[in-house]
Amino acid sequence: MDLAETEEEREFRAGLRAWLAKTLPELPPRPSPDDWPGRRAYDLGWQRRLYDAGYAGLHWPVDAGGRGAGPTRHLAFLEETERAGAPYVGANFVGLLHAGPTIAAEGTPAQRARWLPPVLRGEEVWCQGFSEPGAGSDLASLRTRAVRDGDAYTVTGSKVWTSHAEIADWCELLVRTDPDAPRHRGLTWLAMPMDAPGVTVRPLRTLAGSAEFAEVFLDGVRVPVAYRVGAENDGWRVTMTTLSFERGTAFVGEVVACRRTLGALARAARANGRWDDPVLRRRLGRLAAEFAALWRLTQWNVSAAERTGGVPGAGGSVFKLAYSQARQELYDAAAEVLGAEALALEEEWVRERLSSLSYTIAAGTSQIQHTIVAERILGLPKGR
Amino acid sequence: MDFQPTQEQDDLRAGVRALLARRFGREALRAAVDRAEAEGGAAGRGAGCGDACRGGPAAGGPGAVDRGLWRELGAAGFFALRLPEADGGVGLGLAEAVLVFEEAGRALLPGPLVATHLAAGCVGGAADGTAVVTAFDLGDRPGGDGGAGAGAGAAPGVLVTHLAEADAVLGTGAAPPAALLSAALPVPSADPLTPLHRVPPPDPGPGPHARLRDEGALLTAALQLGSALRTVELAVRYAGEREQFGRPIGAFQAVQHLCSGMLVRAEVARTAVYAAAVGADAADRAGGAGAAGFGSAAAEIAGAKLLADRAAAANARDCLQVYGGMGFTWEADVHLHLKRAWVRAEQWRTAAAAEEVLAAELLAGARQPGREGASYARGGGL
Numbered sequence: 001m002d003l004a005e006t007e008e009e010r011e012f013r014a015g016l017r018a019w020l021a022k023t024l025p026e027l028p029p030r031p032s033p034d035d036w037p038g039r040r041a042y043d044l045g046w047q048r049r050l051y052d053a054g055y056a057g058l059h060w061p062v063d064a065g066g067r068g069a070g071p072t073r074h075l076a077f078l079e080e081t082e083r084a085g086a087p088y089v090g091a092n093f094v095g096l097l098h099a100g101p102t103i104a105a106e107g108t109p110a111q112r113a114r115w116l117p118p119v120l121r122g123e124e125v126w127c128q129g130f131s132e133p134g135a136g137s138d139l140a141s142l143r144t145r146a147v148r149d150g151d152a153y154t155v156t157g158s159k160v161w162t163s164h165a166e167i168a169d170w171c172e173l174l175v176r177t178d179p180d181a182p183r184h185r186g187l188t189w190l191a192m193p194m195d196a197p198g199v200t201v202r203p204l205r206t207l208a209g210s211a212e213f214a215e216v217f218l219d220g221v222r223v224p225v226a227y228r229v230g231a232e233n234d235g236w237r238v239t240m241t242t243l244s245f246e247r248g249t250a251f252v253g254e255v256v257a258c259r260r261t262l263g264a265l266a267r268a269a270r271a272n273g274r275w276d277d278p279v280l281r282r283r284l285g286r287l288a289a290e291f292a293a294l295w296r297l298t299q300w301n302v303s304a305a306e307r308t309g310g311v312p313g314a315g316g317s318v319f320k321l322a323y324s325q326a327r328q329e330l331y332d333a334a335a336e337v338l339g340a341e342a343l344a345l346e347e348e349w350v351r352e353r354l355s356s357l358s359y360t361i362a363a364g365t366s367q368i369q370h371t372i373v374a375e376r377i378l379g380l381p382k383g384r
Numbered sequence: 385m386d387f388q389p390t391q392e393q394d395d396l397r398a399g400v401r402a403l404l405a406r407r408f409g410r411e412a413l414r415a416a417v418d419r420a421e422a423e424g425g426a427a428g429r430g431a432g433c434g435d436a437c438r439g440g441p442a443a444g445g446p447g448a449v450d451r452g453l454w455r456e457l458g459a460a461g462f463f464a465l466r467l468p469e470a471d472g473g474v475g476l477g478l479a480e481a482v483l484v485f486e487e488a489g490r491a492l493l494p495g496p497l498v499a500t501h502l503a504a505g506c507v508g509g510a511a512d513g514t515a516v517v518t519a520f521d522l523g524d525r526p527g528g529d530g531g532a533g534a535g536a537g538a539a540p541g542v543l544v545t546h547l548a549e550a551d552a553v554l555g556t557g558a559a560p561p562a563a564l565l566s567a568a569l570p571v572p573s574a575d576p577l578t579p580l581h582r583v584p585p586p587d588p589g590p591g592p593h594a595r596l597r598d599e600g601a602l603l604t605a606a607l608q609l610g611s612a613l614r615t616v617e618l619a620v621r622y623a624g625e626r627e628q629f630g631r632p633i634g635a636f637q638a639v640q641h642l643c644s645g646m647l648v649r650a651e652v653a654r655t656a657v658y659a660a661a662v663g664a665d666a667a668d669r670a671g672g673a674g675a676a677g678f679g680s681a682a683a684e685i686a687g688a689k690l691l692a693d694r695a696a697a698a699n700a701r702d703c704l705q706v707y708g709g710m711g712f713t714w715e716a717d718v719h720l721h722l723k724r725a726w727v728r729a730e731q732w733r734t735a736a737a738a739e740e741v742l743a744a745e746l747l748a749g750a751r752q753p754g755r756e757g758a759s760y761a762r763g764g765g766l
Contacts, residue, residue: 001393001479002386003662009385072385263750270747282736285743289687292679293656296387300655303387321648367637373647374640378620381635 003299013076019053020084027087033210040125040167043090047122056120057096064104064112065120071302075252082253091164095119095126099172102189106230106238115170115191127168129159129192129216130239137368139174140183140236144218146175146190148225148232153177153190155198155221161362165201165214168194173223178233187235191227198222208354209345251323252298258330259291261349265330269337283333290326294319317369318377324359324366331356387658389483396476397483403460404491407453410717413492417720420448420576447549448494448577449516458513462488462497463504467511473504477665478599482606482657489610489696492720494577496546498603498732499554502596507552518546518561519554520586521600522730524737540585543571545727547581555596556586575723598682600732601689602664605657608689608696608728611721612650615696615703618718619643623706633706642706646699653688653695660688683745686738693735696725 005013027046031038050056059074060066069077089096100119103111118124135142144157155175162171171192178186192199198221203211230238266284269275301315331353335342342350360366374380389397457463465481467473474480481501488497499519500510509515522543544553547568550561568581620643623634633639660681667681679687700722704711711718729735 001389001658001662003659004666005385263746266743266747267750275747278740281743282739284746285739285741286690288679288683288742288746289656289690289738290652292684292687293652293659293691296655296659297652299385299387299659303385306386307388315651318648318651321644322652367641370641370644371637373644374634374637378616378640378643378647380620380623380640380643381632383635383637383640 009072009076012073013080016055016077016080017084019055020080020086023049023053024084024086030087036166040091043087043092044122044125046087046090047092047096047120049122051121056122057100057116060100060116060120061104064100064116066104071305075298075302078253079256082256088253091125091167092119092122094128094164094168094172095124095170098128099126099170099191102172102238102241103191103229105241106189110226111191111229124169125164125167126170126172127162127165127194127216129162129171129173131161132158133160133215137365139239140187142174142176142187144173144175145179146177146188146223148177149222151226152222152224153188153228155190155192155218155223157218159216159218160204161213162201162216163213165194165216166203170194171216174235174239177235181233184236186233187239188232189229189235189238190223191229192218192221192223193227196221196223206355207357208351251319252295254327255291255295255298255323258327259288259295261330261334261352262287262291265334265337265349272337272339274337274339280333280336283336287326287330287333290322290329294323294326297322315377317364317372320363321366321369321373327359328356387655387662393480393483396480397487400460400462400484400487401490403456404487404493407456408450408491408493412450413717413720416448416450416494417576420579423447447546447579449496449546449549451516454495454500454516455513458511463501463513464511465501465504467504471505472511477668478602478661479658479665481603482609482661485603485606486610486613486657489607490614492577492611492614492717492724496550497607498600501603502600503552503554507554509551515551516546516549517552517554518544518550519600520544520556521732524734541569541582542585543580543582544568545578545580545731547583548579575720575727577720578724578727594682597732598664598685601738602657602660602685604728604732605653605660605685605689605692608692608725609650609653609657611725612646612653612692612695612699615699615718615721616643616646616650618721619646619699619703619706622703622710626708639706642702646702649691649695649698653692656684656688656691660684679742679745679749683742686733686741689733690735690738690742693725693729697722697729700725 028042031042033039047056054067055077057064057066058069058077059071060068062068096119100116103115107115115124119126129144130139130142132142132144144155144159146153146155153175155173157175159171159173165171171194173190173192175188175190176186177188180186194201198219200217200219202215202217204213204215205211206213262284266275269280269284274280297319301319304315331349334349335353338347338349341347342353345351364372371383375382461474462484464473465476465484466478467475469475485497496516496518499521500513500515500517502519503510503515503517505511507515507517510517520542522545544564547553547561547565548570553561553564556564564583565581568583571580571582573580620634623639623643624632626633634643663684664681700718704718704722707716707718710716733741
């Protein structure tokens, strides 16, 4: 067991840190959350800078245009960028972390050549069309239909919780191609151009007041067969490749950010006198232990993945369960520090508190994660 | 960075697990409990005669410690693990020690394992397991809580574990156990295998060195971790076997999610304990600087103790719940895990003290914004 860095890791961090110190002050001001074109330009601009500096697609395979870095290197990248206050992956999230890795793993040479470089260079935005109004946790029950018609599929249905749909060029779309097959076997993965006729995007307002994601209605949208990744009716397996990436290192930056928030909370509590309350003080101390341990848990999972050379496994579910709960507790503690001020939306922690309510739901609810842990890790009998 | 155990570390752990399976399996555990019961609540009757009759010269004093096993552990390097090889030790670090202690926690091995291990370099016989060494490790203040924790009407004094069977008390060279014992009152113990005595508050003195207290907290956390992982196994096995409504209760999500929550607690505690051990070893090598995590080695150890205490106690309770009525019986082992977890939660560093250590460090770090960056730059992480 070793947590020390190798000489290469130290050099990598030093180089990245120097680049961040030089680059971050040159960034334009962040656009307002409602300014979608501005957000697209900002996020793609950041990705382009990463690309020019050689940091794009660090964890992608070399033959997909990435740097072939192992999980440890990717972890270091995420830690350093978060620590320096660099922009979040934002609109590049699906392209870099879902669709891109899926295409890299399952796509043809032509598909890789078409779709991967624009993601790395910060030229195209992807969104995800998996969930449907009737298919949430039970994703395999999805009903959006794709009917083969010559060299294209005609797609009809609706998708929901689609982040960045307003500004996406492509959608990684999961559709049903064989309604008579067992439900996991009749699905297909398609790359759908968002400007195709028949695509309608309607923003969804969250309880935090913002429009972070959208509903996407598909009415006879034609998607060329050439845009299918993997075989027809093999979409479930292709999709599972993608989902396993979602639970790997995806949250480490947020853990680092939580630790920073916790420090700021301690400062604020000290300033307003609540630090003298041992109950609150101890609560913050306990949260400090939680986030330190969660950061270590990421390192543990990453080094396990590094050993096996594989994709992060079900250990990610353990992490997500603990993390989503700790993060919600963090903002509840923030509310205790703020007192009545926690009712004023001008305070960033208050807005974050509202956003954090999604953490036990998004990317697999805590209940689904518990079932995954119980059945796949602990080997308990399958429930129903 | 490779946080996973090395082959040597896996082998070390496997060796200890095999030794304990052979020498302290479930039957031995239950026999020890029965013996302690027969002696009247394990607290013992002081250095009475009951002990001398039991087990011949190989057996030691009354209570929970099996002297033969203690020496066998000593011969296997359990206590001398971190002594330099030049001093007859094994020359390993805390990273190895926590793996070994985790196994002892799984097996519910009784006795002052941590105090004896810490005494290996300073109390004769501790290193090879010929001596049993206890410590004033209950409560937070050096020398114990000074009776502050005693209930209304209770005799003043502090509680100490395994006093009657101890050959020495760590950090109290001036007061050999016999002298302490003469002024001590046996107290019925919640944990059948952790006999307790109440003794007059010791001379406050300097108390255990801060470093010793940190190491004691970390090794105790490792014991808790082993227990927490073991109760997950017990619960999962029981849930897979016990049938109600025509199927194993483990097929019901209400039970599945209890078990899953147990694993989450144990895995969070595991990484906290291992990381604190690796960090403390690195700090040793670097003369105190070390590969810090979010905070200092001391804060990381406090966090490990806090999370491992929670994992052990909460997992034992959830395991008890999965066992249902069986969990409430003396016959099931679940209560032994829970009771020991309660004992260990009071040893070396309590939750309250750990949280204060973490809070103080949090505030100190927040006041010096450069600080996180500095420890980040030292390598090993943030």
